[in-house]
Amino acid sequence: MPQTDPKTLVSTQWLQDHLRDPDLRIIDASWYLPGTPRDPLAEYKAAHIPGARYVDIDDLSDHRSDLPHMAPPVEKFMSRMRTLGIGDGHQVVVYDGAGIYSAPRVWWLFRLMGKADVAVLDGGFPKWQAEARPVTDDAPVIRDRHMTVTRQNQMVKDVTQVAAATKLGDHEIIDARSRARFCGDEPEPRPGLRPGHIPGSRNLPYTALLNDNGTLKPDGELRMIFERAGIDLKKPAITTCGSGVTAAIVNLALERIGSTNHSLYDGSWAEWGMYGDLRVATGDN
Template identity: 70%
Template sequence: MTDDPKTLVSTDWLARHLKDPDLRLIDASWYLPDAGRDPKSEYDAAHIPGARFFDIDEISDQRSALPHMAPPPEKFISRMRAMGIGDGHQVVVYDGMGLFSAARVWWLFRLMGKTDVAVLNGGLPKWLSEGHPIEDMPPVMRDRHITVSLQNHLVVDVTQVAHASKLADHEILDARSPGRFSGEEPDPRPGLRAGHIPNSKNVYYKTLLNENGTMKTKAELREVFDAAGVDLKKPVITTCGSGVTAAIIFLALERLGVDRKALYDGSWSEWGKYDDLKVATG
C-alpha cells in the first residue's frame, strides 16, 4: 500500500511520524449498540500516544431525531478547537475495529473542507499486534484556530436520494450486510422496515476490507465494485444504516479517484422509517 496522508496511512507511517509536532491523532471508535463495547472507556484504558477521543454521537447535530447526523460547522469548530486540532495539522483517525467508524470522521473532516486527514489502515488492532506503544493518559490540549469551508456537494438528503432512486441516474451503494439489504434480516434499529432503496446496489463494507481490518488494494477495490455491477462513471451516493459504514465506501471511492460522490447522512435510519418512501426487497 502507498501511504497517502489525504486518505490512508499505514501503521509504519504513523510510527515514523508519531512525534511530529503538527500531527494530530483521533480515536474515533464507535460501535453498534449490540456490540456491547464502550469506546470511551476503552480509549481511557489504552490509546495511541497523543490521541484525542472523538465522540461521534456527541459531535453531531443533536437537533435531529436521526442518529449522529453531521454537526453544524460551528459545533465542529468549537469541538476541534477544544481538542487542539486546527489549521496546519495533519490529522490521522483510527478506531478499535480496524477500519470501521474512523472513515466516518475522515468524511466529516472532508465535509468541513479539511483535506489533510487520513485513516490509519488496520486501526488500533494492527497497531497493537505490531507492538507499537499505547498510553492511558489524556493528551495536553491547547486551543488551536480552525477554519472550515462546508462542502455541501459531499452530502445528500432524503429528497435528493429519492430523486436519484427514481431517475436511476446515480449509483446508490448500500454498505449494509446482504441480509439487511435484501430484507431477509430485520434491521437492528426498532421501527424500521426491512429492505433497501429502490435502484440501489449492495456493496457490503466488509468486502472492501481484508480480514485484518485493512483496506484492500486499489485493484482489488475495483474488482469489488465491478462484481457488484457498479458503473463508476456515474455519480455515486453511499448509504448504510446510519451514515457510518457508508463512509468506508466513500473512502474506497476516494482511493480510486472517483470525484462525483456524496454520502446520504440519514441513510436507512431515515429511509426505513417513512412509509411514503418505497422499499425494495430481494
C-alpha cells in the first residue's frame, strides 16, 4: 500500500495539494489524557489547518455510559457530523496536535459507522506546522450535509466478547499501552483501576508504530513489528488500551498492512481493570 492512501493515511503534501477540493472535510480531533496541561479547543481556536472543524471525542461519545468516550449511537454521530457540515460524498482527513495520537480514534469511528473515505494526516499538526504550511484562526463556513450511516458492528467488541476471546484463544488481543502499564509495574492514570492486562493479550505499545516525528512507520516495518511482538496476523485482532483511544492507532496500522479483520474493545482497561470478577494478568504473561 502506498504511504498516501485516502482511506487510511495521507501526507501533509497531499493535504495541501487538496485543500481547495470542494468535497474535502478536515477534522481537528486533538485530545489529551486527563491532567495533561494542554487545552485542545483553545489550541484549535488559536491556529488550525484552513477549513478544519474541531471534534471533541468526549462529546462525540455515548453519554449513557459511565465509561470514557464510548462510541456514540448512530443518531448522535450523524447529528454531530451534520452540525459540522460533514456528510455523504466527502473525503475526510483527521489530524491531532500530537502527531498521531487521538486522530485514529475518529478515523475508527467513521469506519465503525460505515464510512470508508477517511484518512489520518501523517504526522498531524506538528508536522504541518514544522513545514510552515498554512494555518488560520478563522472559523470554517459550514453548510449542512446529509449523512447515511450503516454501523459495522463487527468492528467493536464489548467486555463479554473479549472475555470469550480470552477463553477460546481465537483472537489476538493487542494492548497498545506502555509495557510498564501492561506488566502492572506502573499505576494507571485513572484512579481505581487494577494494574495489569487482559489474560492472553499481547503488548504492542502504540509508540512502537510511530517514528520520532510522529509519523506512522512504513508498512513493511509495521508488519515486522507485529510479527516481533508474537502476533499472528492470520487471526482476527481485538485492540485495547486505556480507554479506546490509542488502540485505534493499532487498528490503523493493521489496516495499512492489509490485515483487515480487526476490531476495538471500546471499554478497554477503563472497564476491564474496574471489575474484580474479571481476571487480570501481570508481568509478561
